[in-house]
Amino acid sequence: MKKEIPLLITFIAGMVMILQFFIPHRPFSDLQQLFNTWFLIITVFAMILGLGNLFKVHTKRLQRRPKGWWYSIVLLAGFAIMFTVGMVWGPARGTPFDYLFWNVHIPMSSMMFALLAFFVASASYRAFRARTPEATLLLVSAILVMIGRVPLGNYIWNKLPLIGDWIMSYPNMAGQRAIMIGIALGIVSTSLRIILGIERTYLSGK
Amino acid sequence: MNIVERLEKLDRRIIFLLTLLAVIIPLLLPIGFKIKVSEPVQKFYEAVEALPPGSKVLVSSEYDPSTMPEVYPMNQALARHCFEKDLKIIGMGLWPQGIPLNQASMEQAAEEYGKEYGVDYVNLGYKAGGIVVISAAAENIPNTFPLDYAGRPIEEFEIMQGIRNFDNIDFIISLSAGDPGVRHWVMIAQGRYGKKVAGGVTAVSAPAFYPYLNAGQLQGLIGGMKGAAEYETILGTSGTASRGMDAQSIAHGLIIFFILFANFFYLLGKRRKR
Numbered sequence: 128m129k130k131e132i133p134l135l136i137t138f139i140a141g142m143v144m145i146l147q148f149f150i151p152h153r154p155f156s157d158l159q160q161l162f163n164t165w166f167l168i169i170t171v172f173a174m175i176l177g178l179g180n181l182f183k184v185h186t187k188r189l190q191r192r193p194k195g196w197w198y199s200i201v202l203l204a205g206f207a208i209m210f211t212v213g214m215v216w217g218p219a220r221g222t223p224f225d226y227l228f229w230n231v232h233i234p235m236s237s238m239m240f241a242l243l244a245f246f247v248a249s250a251s252y253r254a255f256r257a258r259t260p261e262a263t264l265l266l267v268s269a270i271l272v273m274i275g276r277v278p279l280g281n282y283i284w285n286k287l288p289l290i291g292d293w294i295m296s297y298p299n300m301a302g303q304r305a306i307m308i309g310i311a312l313g314i315v316s317t318s319l320r321i322i323l324g325i326e327r328t329y330l331s332g333k
Numbered sequence: 334m335n336i337v338e339r340l341e342k343l344d345r346r347i348i349f350l351l352t353l354l355a356v357i358i359p360l361l362l363p364i365g366f367k368i369k370v371s372e373p374v375q376k377f378y379e380a381v382e383a384l385p386p387g388s389k390v391l392v393s394s395e396y397d398p399s400t401m402p403e404v405y406p407m408n409q410a411l412a413r414h415c416f417e418k419d420l421k422i423i424g425m426g427l428w429p430q431g432i433p434l435n436q437a438s439m440e441q442a443a444e445e446y447g448k449e450y451g452v453d454y455v456n457l458g459y460k461a462g463g464i465v466v467i468s469a470a471a472e473n474i475p476n477t478f479p480l481d482y483a484g485r486p487i488e489e490f491e492i493m494q495g496i497r498n499f500d501n502i503d504f505i506i507s508l509s510a511g512d513p514g515v516r517h518w519v520m521i522a523q524g525r526y527g528k529k530v531a532g533g534v535t536a537v538s539a540p541a542f543y544p545y546l547n548a549g550q551l552q553g554l555i556g557g558m559k560g561a562a563e564y565e566t567i568l569g570t571s572g573t574a575s576r577g578m579d580a581q582s583i584a585h586g587l588i589i590f591f592i593l594f595a596n597f598f599y600l601l602g603k604r605r606k607r
Contacts, residue, residue, distance in 0.1 A: 148525075156472070159468075159472070160469070160472055160473065160476075163465050163468055163469040163472075164469065164476075166462055166465045167460065167461065167462045167465060167466065167469065167477075170461040170462040170465075171461055174461055217483060217484060218432070218433070218482065218483065219482070219483035219484075220433070220436060220437075220440065220483075225433060228430075228433055229433070232398060232430075233398040233401065236397065236398035236399045236401075237398050237399065237401060237402070239399060240399035240400065244352055244356065244584065245348075245349045245352050245353075247588065248348050248349070248351075248352040248584075248587065248588055248591060249345045249348045249349065251588045251591045251592050251595075252343065252348055252591040252592070252594070252595045253345075253595070255592050255595070255596075256595070256596060256599050257596050257599070257600070266592065266596070269592075270589050270592060270593075273585050273588065273589055274585060274586070274589055276536075276559055276585075277366075277559060277578065277581055277582040277585045277586075278366030278367060278368055278369070278578055278579075278582050279366060279582035279583070279585065279586050281366075281367070281369055282366065288369060288371075292371065292372070295539075295540060295543055296543060296547070299540045299543060300543045300544050300547055303540060303541055303543060303544050304544045307544060
């Protein structure tokens, strides 16, 4: 029964969601709304679980004091401060939560992402080599798209933006479509395997 | 170590310094490169332009501060465009950190155009659940978002009167930096409910949306800071994206120079070894 009940729940939930797509009428439309509501509630619990786990992992790190344990203090302090101000004053504009978001979180987050520019520049110099014909093709396409998609490209040669657009609209789109169709077929087959109980790894990990 | 080997193993601090200069100098001393509007952005603009005054536009923010330089200017320009056209904005988001950014964009534009919260725009806030939130909102918006982002009941707002589901929404725009985002709006709002959807995405993810654009599933697409700058150009405004284009142009040029320079010495070294 330990396995049969979860398999039955999965089968019913999966079949209802498939049926409501093709028959968007009662009772399937009502069931879809009900399942959506359940999903949204479960998602929130999953978030709470994630936060609890984060708290637990970093509290343990503080107890054990491995290398770099003080980063856990920063994390827990940040978590506690944002949680407290969010719960007390709410997230609306002009609240302490909003102030911290704009003056602490945004600058730090932007800075982390801005660092990528330096790593991209360094990697382009060190790693982007025309070692094989395929790599050369990729390299040439990347250069044409990169330069064609900034105003500078138009100043160098006014056909560069057109070449960049052509690469994006034809070879890129063909490749993207192939990937999307492949992914979609994979999702369909995996979903069917789970719904029909052929794929059971989510139950016991075996 | 000869000159070729030395250049191949150039100190990364020199690369970092050159990158820093390539970004900072154009920001301090703007060059003013002319921005040419691409077809996907033109389509986006025309789709918004085609809406009659009073239409309800759902703007969903699926980005966070890390992608702010690319997506936030789109959000700001879009809010201005909507208010200029007298369109009503219903904001929401599938990423929690996108909510204050969307709110700030709408507030800023509302101040410029004399619009009022609850009458001309509203922010329904964040709801966890990704694609299921879209699906749930498509069927029943008040049930999915009973409160706005600040915890006020949405039935209090004039803009929400008569809004039940996606049938009462005229246009949907997702500004996204990943998943859940534009792809999911296309899958549910466009694919299932036949709503008009347009998107604003980061430059790195834009290539993945060209198939949707080509198939007509997306009404328009703004890609990265360049797309945002193009949108600002059509609207006749100069925002942060337009100002950033000089720096991005020079930085792209520098990276291309690095690639060509490094490959020249790589091929030279390879020939010498033979």
